Amino acid sequence: MNYKLPKGSLIVSCQARADNPLHGSVFMAAMALAARDGGAAGIRANGAEDVKAVKAAGLPVIGINKVFSDAYPVYITPNFDSARVLVEAGADIIALDCTPRSRDGEAPEILIRRIRDELGAEVFADISTLEEGIAAEQWGATYISTTLAGYTEYTTKTPGPDLDLVRALAARVKAPIVAEGRYNTPELARAAIDAGAYAVVVGTMITNPREITKVFAKEVLGA
Numbered sequence: 001m002n003y004k005l006p007k008g009s010l011i012v013s014c015q016a017r018a019d020n021p022l023h024g025s026v027f028m029a030a031m032a033l034a035a036r037d038g039g040a041a042g043i044r045a046n047g048a049e050d051v052k053a054v055k056a057a058g059l060p061v062i063g064i065n066k067v068f069s070d071a072y073p074v075y076i077t078p079n080f081d082s083a084r085v086l087v088e089a090g091a092d093i094i095a096l097d098c099t100p101r102s103r104d105g106e107a108p109e110i111l112i113r114r115i116r117d118e119l120g121a122e123v124f125a126d127i128s129t130l131e132e133g134i135a136a137e138q139w140g141a142t143y144i145s146t147t148l149a150g151y152t153e154y155t156t157k158t159p160g161p162d163l164d165l166v167r168a169l170a171a172r173v174k175a176p177i178v179a180e181g182r183y184n185t186p187e188l189a190r191a192a193i194d195a196g197a198y199a200v201v202v203g204t205m206i207t208n209p210r211e212i213t214k215v216f217a218k219e220v221l222g223a
């Protein structure tokens with residue numbers, strides 16, 4: 001099987017919300033170029049505009065569409081239309097929330113099939129537990145990623161990444177496992193590969209200078 005993301009690779013998530021001084025596709029494109037020059041093999045980006053912009057780096061793009069609402073807990077690519085615009089913008093891979101939680105859209109098993117069949121894109125399943133990873137593989141997801149570990153109501157957010165989930169998935173799932181979420185040091189990223197991950201996604205600690213500054217400031221100021 002040929003995968004768009006290479007095995008053993010680092011993927012960099014280039015995202016900045018509206019309240020972030022680096023919000024905007026010009027900044028995200030620059031982040032993607034810097035990530036590529038530093039050795040990233042893929043980029044994760046939010047929204048059609050940013051997906052289009054980060055394509056400048058010439059790397060495979062994992063597109064997501066964050067749609068926040070008070071009514072539904074699922075916000076990462078909750079429906080088919082939110083996936084379609086990403087593919088139209090150039091995304092090679094679509095990431096979506098594959099938890100069983102309620103959403104303003106189709107069930108994840110339907111979304112996975114339609115994204116593969118109708119849009120011709122690989123599917124990147126964002127999950128939070130072993131059971132969700134097993135289900136997403138059965139539904140046909142290309143990659144299984146620990147993105148949501150610690151971010152669902154029924155999982156615990158540990159200070160570090162959930163390496164145990166990577167290990168558990170690697171033992172039970174044949175699809176490539178991606179480690180994502182709080183991989184905040186190079187050593188932790190390496191530990192993910194050693195635990196059986198096919199690739200690692202790093203966001204905050206590479207592309208969010210405000211959060212990186214906070215880590216330093218906390219130590220320096222003792223705050």
Ligand SMILES: CC(=O)N[C@H](C=O)[C@@H](O)[C@H](O)[C@H](O)COP(=O)(O)O
Nearest residue numbers: 013147151180181182183202203204
């Ligand atoms: C839970 C959720 O919405 N995660 C998002 C998914 O796209 C992003 O906000 C994260 O930055 C990304 O997963 C990378 O993780 P980290 O920034 O910890 O390296």
